[in-house]
Amino acid sequence: MNWEALSAIADLVGVALVVVSLIYLAMQVRQSNQMALAESERELLENWANAVSGISADDRTTDIFLRGLDDFDSLSNVEKMRFSVIMQRLINTYISSVRMDSKSLVDSQEVSIFGDICLAMILTPGGRQWWKIIGPYFTVHDQINERIENEGATFPSWTEMVPFSRPDGRAA
Secondary structure, three states, X not given: OOHHHHHHHHHHHHHHHHHHHHHHHHHHHHHHHHHHHHHHHHHHHHHHHHHHHOOOOOHHXXXXXXXXXXXXXXXOHHHHHHHHHHHHHHHHHHHHHHXXXXXXXXXXXXXXXXXXXXXXXXXXXXXXXXXXXXXXXXOOHHHHHHHHXXXXXXXXXXXXXXXXXXXXXXXX
């Protein structure tokens, strides 16, 4: 065997090693992306669960939230603040999900569900009252207002979707 043949074999082995390394690197990047997606979704769902759990933290908070959905304006200032904090946590989690979705870090279907839940809460009588006051301060204000215009007449409010969420417990 001459030096040229040996050199050609060494070049082929080198190319094969580079290809194997690139395949391995691609697999590692893919796995890392999948892990980042899973972690982002876990964090998003945890944030949503924490926001929702605030609604049922105690009977008083639940009562304020249910009455706020029915008639925000009738709440005392302290109750309005509590209701607002709950709604802001939900809307901020939705905003976070929209941002994460724009970076392909979460499932778009989850973002859509969060948006639907927020819209349904805003479409309640008290939710509409609250949104007129607080809504302009959110980055998704225009997006939600567009949905209210386009879907508000046909999209069910939270109290229509979840009848036991009415303060009187009756179906809408």
